[in-house]
Structures are given as C-alpha cells and as structure tokens.
Amino acid sequence: MSKQNTPHITACLLICCPDRPGIVAGVSQFLYRLGANILDASQHSTDPREGLFFMRMEFQLDVLDKAALESAFQEQVATPLQMEWKIDYSDRRMRMAIMVSAYDHCLLELLWRWKSGELPVDIPLVISNHSVLEKECTAMDIPFHYLPVTAATKALQEREAIRLLEEHAIDFTVLARYMQILSPEFVSLYPQRIINIHHSFLPAFAGARPYLNAYTRGVKLIGATAHYVTNELDEGPIIEQDVARVSHRDTVEDLVMLGRDIERQVLTRAVKAHVDNRVILHGNKTIVF
C-alpha cells in the first residue's frame, strides 16, 4: 500500500453516494478480489440530515483491463450503492490549457512547476488576448495562440478558443490572471473544468480592482482565492485560499506585488489538487482530500 513510484498503473476512484454502512467494505472487497493494493484512501460524510458519503481511493493493479474493471464496478458496487463515480488512471496525463492576459507571474509559475515535474500534466496550448507572453511559452515549446478580444469580437474570439480547446482535447483550463469574464455559454461547456485565480480573499473584494478596494478598506491581510468558474462571478466553489500580512506602509502597488506571491502559491496548490483528483464538488463547495 505504498505510494512509491512503480511501473504499475495506479488508478484513482472518486465516489459520492448516500451514506450507509458497508460502503468502505463493499469497495475495498471489490478491489481486493481483483488483486488491487489500496495506496491511499480518504472519506468524508456530510451532516446526517444530508446523508452523503464521499470517498477517494487510490489503488494499484498489476494487470488492468480498464473496461472490465469499470463495468464490474458499476454492476457489483456502484449500482447497489447508488453511487456517482469516476476513475482516472496514471498512464494518462491530464491535458491542461492556460488562458492568460498580460501578467506573467501565474503563467511562469505553472510552466516552471510543469517543467520541474511537480505538475504531471501535458500543456498542449496557451491562449492569450495579448501577445506579450508568446516568447515565454515558445521557449518551452508550448504553442501560444494570440486571440485578441474586443467587445465586438468577444463571441467570435470565444468560439475560436473553444475550438482550440476541443481540438486539443483539453481536460481543464486554468485562467492564470485572464482578465476577461467568460460568457455563460463558454462556462457552461466546462463545469468544474475551469480554475480561476481571484486576487482577493473571497468573498471579500469580489469583482474588479480587489487590491485597490483592500487598500481603501484598510485591511491588515490580503489574499487570493482559486475556485472553479461558474456563471456567478467570483462565486464558484473555492478550492484554495491564502493570505499575507500588509500594513499602512503598503501602497496599492505594494499590495499588487505582495499579492503576486500569494496568487502563485494558491493557484499552484489548487491546480495540483485538481490534477491529483483530490477535489470533489459538493454543491457549491469543494471537498479537497
């Protein structure tokens, strides 16, 4: 049950079902009969009035017939226990797109984590409404798509972005300080598949100019929030947040500079959690195992 690297394929199973006795036993017996070794398991039960049970189980198999595994699991475990579930395998890396405007810090952080092996994803493309970060991407052999946008061309530009995301079979998209609000049509195509970094400690200072508003209010901490994008602006399920201390000495420009460090850290942790299949949605909240 070790988490050390091996040539075996590992699988990660996420489930949600009504809470009742026998779920852990049912899943773990199923896996044991297949000869699987459970590497890690986490579970969460909600308030009994709601009565939901969530679990993440990571396991290893020597021989793995994915289709057979999945249909047997559906029949023997998921159907009897009324489960919603999904499974991912380690022999397939997630495909991550990045959308960015002109600020480089979040983009460079993600690219460095990817290059260093910390983020085990493929990055088939970066899309930007500005051209200034092209060199940073192409230096790492990542295709850069410059899709400028105006109020008039927004619908067209989004259509082109969607075409690119589909063409490259993207699993999820990171808005790494993409200073555009995506249309409801765009967002609806990718539920729990778009991660945004907002430069405030939400729900404080939602919307535009959070650092200016934080400065004006005189807060003693500034923050950043990574969340899934929904069609309620800055209201999507929060994945990760953090803060840093500021004082009366800090100008708005200082807040922007200090905030960059928090944004980089918070976005990275959220993307890692997503890539590791550690995030499950629960209404408008997240369970992060």
Place this chain on the structure above:
Amino acid sequence: MSKQNTPHITACLLICCPDRPGIVAGVSQFLYRLGANILDASQHSTDPREGLFFMRMEFQLDVLDKAALESAFQEQVATPLQMEWKIDYSDRRMRMAIMVSAYDHCLLELLWRWKSGELPVDIPLVISNHSVLEKECTAMDIPFHYLPVTAATKALQEREAIRLLEEHAIDFTVLARYMQILSPEFVSLYPQRIINIHHSFLPAFAGARPYLNAYTRGVKLIGATAHYVTNELDEGPIIEQDVARVSHRDTVEDLVMLGRDIERQVLTRAVKAHVDNRVILHGNKTIVF
C-alpha cells in the same frame, strides 16, 4: 535611547500634520533641548496628493513638568507646523472597561493578560447583559455589573452603562464578544474609544452569524477582525486581523471553536496596540506603528 525599564517617566507623543521638511528636526530638537532621550520613533507619510505626516515618538525625561512641556510644545512646535497631537505618560495607566455577553473566551484572555502584566491597564469594571461570567471577574477582584437588556430597556440599559463608564473615568471600552449593537448615541460618545472583535475576516461576512456564512460559502480560511466601533456596523477602522485554516471536515461548531483562538489573539494584539499608543486613525483606516 533604550527601551529598558527605568524609574523615569516615559512619554509617548502622537502627531499628525501636513507633510513638509523639518518635522523630525523640529520635534527632536525640542525634545533634545529639554534633555529628553528618544526611546523609539516611527513615522509614516501618506501619498503626496494627500500630503499628511504621522509620527509616534517615545521619550524619557528625568524631570517632567507635564503642563510646561505641553504648552511649550504647542507654542514652539505644534502651532508652527499645524500639528494635531496628543501625549500620554507612563505614570498613568489607561482605564479599560470590558463589555461582554455570555462567551467567556475573550474576557478570560484579557483578564489573564492583565493579571500576567502583559496588558498594563486598570480594569475598573466589567459590564455584561448576562450574569454568567460574574464569578470569573470577582475572582480577580474586578467589579462586575450585570445590566440585562431587552428591546424595551435598551435605551435605559445603555444610559446606565454610560453612567458607569463615566463614573469610573474609563479611557476605552473593549467589546469582548458583546452580542448587542450599540446605539448611535452610545457610539458617538466614544470615538476611537471602543474596540470590537468581529468573528470574521472583514469585510467578508459582516453582520450576524459569520461562522455559519463562512461554512455555507465553503471558505478555506476563517478569520477575526478587531476594529474601532463606528456607527456603520462592522465598517469601523480595522486595527488587526488574522486567519486560520479550515477544511470540508469542519462543521459550523468546529469553526466556532477554531475561531475562538483567532478572536483571542486578534483582540489581544489590538488592545495592546491601543494601550501602547501605537494606533493613529487616518480617515477610516489605522496606522499601527
């Protein structure tokens, strides 16, 4: 210029004036001519468009004629430089009242800090709208005044509270989880003289039930905010804030429990800063030196 304890009296001068050359020189020359030793000094200049200068200077004098010092300072320094200023002396401890409802954690924390010598104040009285914490106060020989309140008796109760605060010549009042909203009349009597602890990271979750709202929103950090009370609810100048990490595992009750620790720390730090004359108001913000 040491901050070690001595039998000398130390004084703490706070000033605010239009920014221009010569302020530090003017004040420090004045003090030098009196034979004062500057123990500590901090300064802050605002944005040049606003052009304000703030300074805190702590100094020591062998012989100290307070009235003479103050009138000379007014004439020789404050008037020429258009200063607002105040001065406090170490031979007089501030007189702090505490208002509390039924939660004990903030009250006990303040009392323990006072007893251990960390908070160099006198506490002539505690006022509560509940009787449950009487024993905790009288055990430390602090008079406890039980002033129950209903919607019908609120005006009367506040009048009695004000009478007590005046009778005991209180310098400032701490609302240590006092679960009543003070009337505008009460608040107006004590500008920058009432410190409240709000159990959220303001401006997030202002108003009632912040822990429930934090739970519902699914935030990953909860916080507390100490601020001066104004007649805009939870909108007063922030003195101190802090946060703690929470997760999907935490129930509302867990947030309440974890929050108590942050509330105690944040309120303590704010009260200490106030008692040390380290807080200056700047509009609706604070400078905390």
Place this chain on the structure above:
Amino acid sequence: MSKQNTPHITACLLICCPDRPGIVAGVSQFLYRLGANILDASQHSTDPREGLFFMRMEFQLDVLDKAALESAFQEQVATPLQMEWKIDYSDRRMRMAIMVSAYDHCLLELLWRWKSGELPVDIPLVISNHSVLEKECTAMDIPFHYLPVTAATKALQEREAIRLLEEHAIDFTVLARYMQILSPEFVSLYPQRIINIHHSFLPAFAGARPYLNAYTRGVKLIGATAHYVTNELDEGPIIEQDVARVSHRDTVEDLVMLGRDIERQVLTRAVKAHVDNRVILHGNKTIVF
C-alpha cells in the same frame, strides 16, 4: 457514516501491520458484518523497504459487547494480518494528569479547554513542585498536590508522584511547563503516556534557556514543540510544532511573552490529538491522523 453526536457508542481502532493487499477490506468487512458504521478512516503506508501499514478507523455500533468484539477481531483479523492494535470507546473518557511548576499559562489553557468541553477528559489531579497555582486548580474543583522537590528529595518526590498517578488510574500526563527533568525510572513507566511542551522549535535550542539562546543566535522565528517524553532529553517523538515571527526589537523577555502564546497553542493541539486517538508512534516519529 456521520460524525454527528448520537447516543451510540463510537469506537476508535488503531492498527499497525505489515503492508499487503486486503487490510482495508479485511477490517471493513469485519466491521460491516457486526453492523458497524465507519465514521472516519485514515491510513498511511511507509516506504516499501520498511513495508508498514497504519490505520485509524472510527466506527459506531448500536449494540456493543466490547469483549466479544475484541476477541473476534483478534481471531478473525488481527492474527491473520499480524496486527498490533488497540481500541478505545467513547463511553470512557481518558484520565489526564497535569504536572506544572510556577508558570500558569499552559495550565490555565488546558483547564479552560477542559471546562469549555474542547478537551473531553477527566482531570483527577494536578501535581506541582510549587504551591502558587493551587488556587487556580481548586477554583475548578481539581485536586492540587504540592510535591516540592530538591536534589536530595527527587527520588522520593517522584515516588509520591507515581503513587498518585497510579492511585488515580491516570492514562497520560501532561508536563505543562514542569521545569524538572524526570528520572529514567519515571519515564520508563509511561511510554507514549507523557506529553511535554518544549519552548523552542526542536531540534533547535534543546535543553535549558531556549529563549535566551534564540535571542543570542538572532533567529527571526521562535517556536514551541510538543513531544512524547523519552529518556533522551528533548529527543522524543514530536507531535506538534509551531512558530511566531520575532525581530531585533524583541528582548529575551519579549520572546518569553510571545512564546507563551505558541506554547499554549502547540500543547493544546498535541493533547487534543492524543485524546482523539489520532497519534500513532512509528519509531521515534509520530503519525498524526
């Protein structure tokens, strides 16, 4: 599988065994057959070279025959899987002794957490080599035993302390700033049953006068460490640590004062983890679920 309060008894099972497939399945099937509902489960596998598996499982039973449960578990699960294990039940509170010298902060913090219900233990006695904190204990109806100690009487004093701990059937003892080094004989009687708070970030500044040494070295953070006591001074398994920021402005006295807050927090968290059966020893390290 909810963790909400119910009239049922809950049990907490801790296990350690060689890592192999089928452990989770074996334990969860056993519990399912008994009709138990798993409330929470955590597991940890070590490096494959070491090949150990650790698990904590909290479960609920309507009808609970403890002896029958335990002998069935031994026979059906523990023996086949070569497990070391222990089980605790929620209908029996742990019995915690506190040993303290003259500093009050850790003692008062534990007593307040106990009184507020945060620490679900019984505290049958406090032992101190000073008499100064007697009133604080008796005010809460906790028997206080004054056992002064000198080099000459140390063996005798420890014998009396041990007698008291045995007489009161103590489960574990907290050294809440008890400024005496326990003899090897004392320590050997209580493996993983004595928790100490050391006022530094171990292994930095082990031994005496850590705040003075931290001041002299000019560190920018000070810390505290809660650990199980072993016969290697300040070398026992670490349960919890934390730090706070300091600067050149802080005197040794300031470090002592700031340190008190960290000590209180760190000790509280460690004691809670112990009381919740969330700590398993792994060599000289701890697994804290």
Place this chain on the structure above:
Amino acid sequence: MSKQNTPHITACLLICCPDRPGIVAGVSQFLYRLGANILDASQHSTDPREGLFFMRMEFQLDVLDKAALESAFQEQVATPLQMEWKIDYSDRRMRMAIMVSAYDHCLLELLWRWKSGELPVDIPLVISNHSVLEKECTAMDIPFHYLPVTAATKALQEREAIRLLEEHAIDFTVLARYMQILSPEFVSLYPQRIINIHHSFLPAFAGARPYLNAYTRGVKLIGATAHYVTNELDEGPIIEQDVARVSHRDTVEDLVMLGRDIERQVLTRAVKAHVDNRVILHGNKTIVF
C-alpha cells in the same frame, strides 16, 4: 516626507553609534539645514549595558553634492557623536552576482523578480560550477560563466570567480543554492557581502542534507534561512527565515519540493532587504529595519 517616486535622488543613511540624547536631533537638523526631506526613519537601541544606537534614514534632496554632503556630515555629526556610518544613493543600482549549482528554483526566482522590477539591481554575471542553467541566463541577456570545480581545482576556480567579481565591480553575491563551501580566503574578502540560502530552519539541521535530517527527526515544520556567509559554516548572521507545515505523509522528496517554495521566498526577502539598505550587522545578528 512621502515615499512616492520622484525624479529627485534619494539617499539612505545607516548609522551606528553609542546611545545618548541628541542623535536624532543632530542628524535631522543637519539634513534640514541642507533642505533634505526625510522620507523614512527607523531606529533601534540595544540593551543599556551595551548602549548602542542604530538608525536608518532615507531622505531626498533637490541638489545633491555627494562629496560635500559626506564630508560635512562626517565633521558636523559623525565625529562628535562617534558614529560609524554609510550612505547609498538611488541613482546607483547595486551590482549583484549570483553563484548557483544545478538547482534552478532560486536562480529563476531572482531573475524573475529582477525582470519584473521588484529587485532594482544590475546583474552583471552568473557563475556556476555546472553548465545546465546557461540557457536560462542568456535568455535574459545575463552573462553566464561556467567554472567547474573539483577538489584539485578549487583554489584555482575560486581565484577565477574572484577575478570575475572584481572585474565586474560586484557589490554583493547571492549563493542561490551554490552547493560548494567557499574557502576562508574567499569569504574574508566579502564581509556582509555574500548572502546564502540554507535549506533548513537554522540552527536546526546545519550542514549537509537538512531535508533528510528533518525527515528522520520527524519535525512537523520545515524551514529555510537566508544569512550572510562567514567562516563558521551556517553560523553567519541570519537575515530572514520562514517555515512550512509538513506531515508524516511527506517523503524526503516531498520535503525537497515543499522546501523549494520557502527557499525562494526567504532568499527573495533577504536580498530585497539587503538591496534596500535595511540590514545592519550587530555582532553576529542582524537588525532588519
């Protein structure tokens, strides 16, 4: 007295002298007579037994004759008050060298901060004993010098490094994870002019393999320390430290990965403080204003 940007030259004065009345007055009067506007001032007095006074004053002058200013200051202020002092001017950027081995994270962080304008220095060269990071430097037009080193060639390699540092008139050098111990001769040439990042919370885990040692000891926090290099290994004056939480789940490799983030942050803050002339040595400790 604003800290806003202006076309004026600003100067930063650091002083150390015996503590006595009149120091602030003397310096501020001197500057006032020159027409200087004090932008920021910080001071620190040591324990009276030691009796030292330290001050940092930042000021602005319309017309600035540096030589005249400095000789007048020496004669009128520094000599009478027995000051050691130094002054730096904003019209001259510090010249920073970076020495690095094969890890990229600290180097890339410094280069990114420099490129974004956060670190107002010139970087005339990077020296490395490996060639792998050449592309990262030349992509930013920073000359990269590959100076491999073996036990046999160490003296020679250091001589070449010193030659390069001298040729480029370097003000200070950052060891951005340079995995070589500099010789006493090298270190002696650059007192308070070499900044190292050590990957532990010193004094814990000095020397080699700190993450392995932290893992083995089972600490619950890991840290990083930026310090000036002296000839006592890992014993130089500490400029900045920070920590991050870890658990039993983290392997040594995880600690290395988590540690990279702390190293980057801590090194950046230390270098910024040095570049802003906010660090004064006080024996083997630092005052960081």
